[in-house]
Amino acid sequence: MEKSIEQIWKNGFLNEDLLIPKVKSLYNQKSISIVENIINKFKKQIFLLIPLGILVFIFNIILDNENAIFWGSISAIPCFIWFLIGKNQVKSIKEIDYKSNSYDYLVAVREKINQIRSFNKRLIITCVPLGFLPMLIYTYFNQQGKTIGEIFGVDGLYYPTVFIFLLIPILTLIAVLISNFLFKIISKNRTFDITSLIKEMEELSPKP
Amino acid sequence: MSNDFYTTSILPYSAIIIKICRVYSNSQQDFEDYFQEVCLQIWRSRNNFKGNSKKTTWIYRLSLNVCLTLLKKEDKYRVVHINSNNLPDRFIEDKQVFTDKDLSKLYESIKQLSEVDRAIITLYLEELSYKEIAQIIGTNTNNIGVKIKRIKNRLKKILTKNKF
Numbered sequence: 001m002e003k004s005i006e007q008i009w010k011n012g013f014l015n016e017d018l019l020i021p022k023v024k025s026l027y028n029q030k031s032i033s034i035v036e037n038i039i040n041k042f043k044k045q046i047f048l049l050i051p052l053g054i055l056v057f058i059f060n061i062i063l064d065n066e067n068a069i070f071w072g073s074i075s076a077i078p079c080f081i082w083f084l085i086g087k088n089q090v091k092s093i094k095e096i097d098y099k100s101n102s103y104d105y106l107v108a109v110r111e112k113i114n115q116i117r118s119f120n121k122r123l124i125i126t127c128v129p130l131g132f133l134p135m136l137i138y139t140y141f142n143q144q145g146k147t148i149g150e151i152f153g154v155d156g157l158y159y160p161t162v163f164i165f166l167l168i169p170i171l172t173l174i175a176v177l178i179s180n181f182l183f184k185i186i187s188k189n190r191t192f193d194i195t196s197l198i199k200e201m202e203e204l205s206p207k208p
Numbered sequence: 209m210s211n212d213f214y215t216t217s218i219l220p221y222s223a224i225i226i227k228i229c230r231v232y233s234n235s236q237q238d239f240e241d242y243f244q245e246v247c248l249q250i251w252r253s254r255n256n257f258k259g260n261s262k263k264t265t266w267i268y269r270l271s272l273n274v275c276l277t278l279l280k281k282e283d284k285y286r287v288v289h290i291n292s293n294n295l296p297d298r299f300i301e302d303k304q305v306f307t308d309k310d311l312s313k314l315y316e317s318i319k320q321l322s323e324v325d326r327a328i329i330t331l332y333l334e335e336l337s338y339k340e341i342a343q344i345i346g347t348n349t350n351n352i353g354v355k356i357k358r359i360k361n362r363l364k365k366i367l368t369k370n371k372f
Contacts, residue, residue, distance in 0.1 A: 005314065005363060009333040012311030013223065200252075 031102045034193050035109050039093055045182050046086035053079030060135055063151070066142060071135050078131040082123065089116045103201045110194045117183055124179050128172045136164050217254065218247055221267045225250075227334065228271040231318055231326050232279055246274045261343065268336070269344045272327050279323065317366040321359060328352065329359045 053076040060072030093116075096108045139151065140161055148164060149157030218225075225246050233239035249270055257266050318326055324345065331341045338356075342349040 005360060005367075006333060008310045008314045012314070013227075200248075 031106050031197065034197070035093070035106075038109075038113065039090055041185065042086070042090050042093070045185075046083055046090065049079045049083040049086065053077075053083070056131070063135070063139055067138075071138055075131050075135045078127040082127065085123070089119075092116075103198065106194050106198050106201075110198065113194075120179060120183075121176065124175045125172060128175045129168045132168055132171055136167060140164055213251060213254065217250055221250075221264065224264060224267050224334070225271050227330060228268065228275055228327075230315055231330050232275040232323075234319070242275055242278055245278060246271045249274045262340075265336075265340055265344060268331060268334075272344065276323055276327075313367070313370075317363055317370065320366050321362065325355070325359045325362075328355055329363065332356050332359075 056079060057072035057076040060075055061068045093109060093112050096105060096112060143151050143161055143164075146161060147157060148159040148161070149155060151161070151164065225243060229239055229242035229246060233242050250267065253270060257263065318329060321329065327345060328341060331344060336344070338349050338352040341352050345352075
């Protein structure tokens with residue numbers, strides 16, 4: 001007699017011992033996916049440094065200094081250096097050993113991301129003033145006697161030339177805020193994902 | 209995941225989880241991945257079960273959600289092999305689950321159905337009421353009867369076509 005679908009299903013499970021399957025690598029796919037996502041976002045942001053360097057260069061020309069091309073190039077150099085540093089940072093995340101287990105891998109990635117974050121913050125605080133200082137010193141001597149409004153072509157800014165140096169803390173603060181914002185985009189839900197995954201792993205299998 | 213949790217919340221429902229995962233997986237490895245993800249999700253959501261429905265209904269719904277989500281995400285993942293030495297060993301079982309011949313054939317045929325049809329027929333074969341199926345799938349009870357009839361006809365055609 002031909003078996004009905006219902007019979008096959010019922011008999012199949014009556015005859016068959018339901019076996020708990022073998023679990024191989026609980027978090028592998030998830031870990032890799034999260035880390036890859038972080039790397040991809042990081043890469044995109046690093047490539048943004050190139051247009052940023054060009055913008056700094058253009059900004060210098062807008063200031064209408066003598067030898068603007070030379071000073072613009074000098075000012076854009078930190079962006080390009082940062083681009084190279086960023087590429088190395090991505091490489092260092094990629095180089096974290098895939099052969100270790102998922103837990104150690106995620107812990108290592110989280111640690112690396114935190115290192116990169118604090119390094120980048122220090123880099124901004126140092127590089128932004130260094131990048132803008134030559135340009136501003138040159139502008140200060142080159143535009144002596146002019147007000148800030150006259151230098152930038154804005155009416156109402158009747159501050160003396162020396163006020164141009166206020167741009168250093170302002171630009172540094174802006175750069176820090178931008179960096180924090182970009183980092184939040186990279187790590188939005190991602191580092192949290194890493195942290196929650198690590199926490200779950202610890203609960204599932206406590207580390208000695 | 210404590211032994212208590214495993215004994216009370218996973219083991220009694222392992223048959224349900226196995227059936228659902230098997231319907232949506234294409235290999236033993238897939239099946240194991242789906243199974244472990246469902247178990248993990250049950251553990252994560254352990255505090256979300258408020259007793260508004262039967263525990264089995266909740267497990268069915270959760271298993272289906274996890275399997276369907278994994279199915280959609282599957283292409284996004286890159287398969288990289290990592291040794292995982294620090295995993296809980298209470299799940300580990302070397303035997304294969306894809307054994308029974310007739311049942312395997314039936315599963316192969318069910319897998320040729322759409323994702324939703326697979327869920328409906330699995331729940332029907334589990335002898336769940338139309339109301340329960342509708343509740344799990346999130347549809348109207350009236351549609352379920354008609355749908356099941358159509359799915360069964362399609363399934364019979366597939367079984368005949370493949371000479372199962």
